[in-house]
Amino acid sequence: MISKPRRILISLAAIAAVAVGAIVALTGYLGSIELAPLPTAEVAEPLKKSLTKVNAAFTSSWKDLKLDAAPQALDHTVARRLSLALTGATPSLEEIRRFEKLATNGDPTQSWLSHLFEDQRYNNYLAERFARAFVGVGPGPFLIYRRRRMVNWLSEQLAVNRPYDELVRDLIASEGTWTTNPETNFITVAVIQDGENKGPDEVKLAARTSRAFLGISLDCVQCHDDKFGDRWKQEDFHQLAAFFAQADMTVSGVREKETKEYEAVYRGKKEASTVEPLVPFSAELKPEEGSRRDQLAHWITHANNEAFARAAVNRTWAILFGRPLVDPVDDIPLEGPYPPGMEILAKEFVKSGHDFRFLVRLIAASEPFQLASHSGDPVMPVTAEQEAAWAAFPVTPLRPEQVAGSIIQSASFQALDNDAHIIDKLRRYGETNDFVKRYGDQGENEFQEESGTIPQRLLLMNGKLVGERTGENPIMNSSTRVAHYSSSEKQAIEAAFLALLTRKPTPEELTYFEKSLIDKKQKPRAQASADMYWALINSTEFSWNR
């Protein structure tokens, strides 16, 4: 622990350093000093092959439906989508300026992705998104569940691009303690701590496993056979649950105990009966060796278990687009039919060795991701049919932490990654949590699309975070800094639009805001700039992915 006076001293020094650094670097972001361009990346050969197949699937489906595709999205727009999906915030002005200088031989999307994959924010943010599906958002059982450790572990796996099948096997078959083997938190989050059924809850684990890794909502048949189709029987669920029966809580953490059995009461029966572990389909893929959880883990992640690859594709697609390819994200029919792209993406993902970054690169490069969410001609706007067929990019709500992250990011010119100063990080952590709570977090139902709410609007119109980040503050806020240090109104407005909306202003917008800034000096100018920032943050465009 640092003592209090010392902490204040450190903070003051930091503020001074930030201020001096900021003014020196400022001219760079505003356009007059040379910033280094981003390193270039190209569409690699294996990616090119897969991409041709994916694109063909979509273009032929559009042809069948007699739909035209929306025009190509701007490179800036694609970069914004990727930053929001993979780092939880809009790109910083500095990153955008470097992106704009990209050498012409580089592929913009692939170069931007290479840039993001190197960023610690990518590991951290995506780990949190994964954790929602794998362990949920709740605090979980007391002492034996450490969500933070789990997220850190996932972040480490993402940092080295661990093959996705290996990662999932680790979770399902994990053994040890929740602190030294953080992947065991996948099991301990489901532990019942009191009562007759103490220990890991097979029902919860089976439900989580089938949803997160197979994209099948098998838990719907926990109490009775499938009412809405005859695919699943009650046995299917309980036989899957039986794979978790031998997971046991011991002094040395999660262990397998071979004598434990799973019992269930079937509908219409009075007595509980012992249930043998059986997989619900493709039994030939299950190895006979290993512990029950080992066997299950290998069966789920088997290269020929298409459900596993489809579930990964669907979730990754949903993270990138804000909407899954098959909705809901964890209820993909086992025998189809599938939307175009799904089966090819799944196959290519398996072929890549379950390479997660490859999958992200492939989806990001695909035609649907590269399209605009608007038409080229305002008289003929995008139609619902186009959007439904992925012939136009869907407009979806941003998640609360993406909105908060973007507000905080936009107040500074440089990316707030791990190199960002400690006071920036501390402030961001506290502010984000408070904001997310008030904005309304959907928890595990993160792809349930909901309209904007009044508390959300009040929070963005009048709330503390926006007020502090757009108010007059020459040290901390870009709104004041662009007002004072840009060489022209146009430069200030462009910087604001790029920092907040990742696009340049339209001629009409430029004229409008030039009028509001021109001839104003000192405080009135800073206020006019703050008002512009406020308007940008309160626009639909800021809170929605497009």
Next chain:
Amino acid sequence: MNTSPFGACHSSDHLSRRFFLRSSALTGLGWLTPLSQQLARGAEKSGSRPKSVIVLWMQGGASQLETFDPHPDSAISHGAKAIKTSLPGIHFGEGLEQTAELANEFSILRSIVSKEGDHARATYHGKTGYRPFPGLVHPAIGSIITHELPAPTLNGTPVDIPTHISITPGQFPARGGYLGAKYDAFQLHDPVNPVPDVKASTDQKRTARRIDSLNVLEKSFAAGRLPELEKERTLHRSSIQRAQSMMSSHQLAAFNIKEAPKAEREAFGETRFGRGCLAAIRLVGAGVRCVEVTLNGWDTHINNHEGQLNQKQQLDPALASLIKGLKERDLYEDTVVLVATEFGRTPKLNVTDGRDHWPHGFSVLMGGGGLRSGQVIGETDRTGKSQDPADKVLVQDLHATILNRLGIDYEYEFMTSIGRPIALSDGRPIAALL
């Protein structure tokens, strides 16, 4: 999709399903069960419908034995004292003296049973009428009411403040669930503080300028995009408008309990819960549909009697003043009041003199809204051995009763986003209360 807690539901799927429901009843398909038909008719006869609901939520599990269902002088009372109420032969736990005097103003339900013994699950069950179901969040009763009833008005003026409010909700605020986040309760912490974020951060002139520049941005955003984007999906600009109406509404005063006379504030008790109940009356008076006020701290696994008494001292003045206040304002007939909890507590004391969770026969109060009062429904046994109380009432039956009383077709099946139709409530109205 184009619905909000401030407006009636006009969605097309909703209308067509309603139409189907009506026409099927007309053609004799018998969609409605005889019981609900009978109840619906009965309710119509009794005149005007209540307009609002107040839920007082006893978080943690109030002990039926120390509150509304004591068994004086039995072994399971474990020495807890009981007091007489205004109903002959009916007792409450000590500490509820003011409420006991008003026992003829509500009905006492002593036989609520459920299958949920875990706080989170049982609270979900209590607030939504459904047990937790993976992949789906059911709406809380206040969300259903705001969704189903038309946008409220007060003396002909639309209500500009949120119409579904949770006060001091803690971990479990009322949620819109499959009806959408716009039906989430507006959350309010101790009403002693002003409502957050309703004050514009700049003067009027700058605010006007900000809104004006917003219009420029919205115009470029709309260009070439889906024509119904605002109306059917984002509701962004309409939410800003409603937020602005709320910010400038004099109805915001309803939140400000400091406006109430000192004597009234004191009568509710100088507690957070007391202030919440006072705010609830003021909000219902301003046209709000549903207010939920939570009193946390009932989870007495250790020293049950002492813990329960402490809770009752907060509940008693607030609840009694709430009923009296509603009556004085002529709002009691218009407002259903429900005092509920997630489960009761075990008849046995544990080794630390606490009582543990007991979902096999616990108590709630229901009154106001033209419901029949002064009745005791159900009975638990004096030995505490039975898990099967007489005249059992299920948690979902409370929901069906309230919705039915409000004139809402509780059996109506809503088509959820996962493509599964779910009834607003799958309980049955309690005939004795209607």
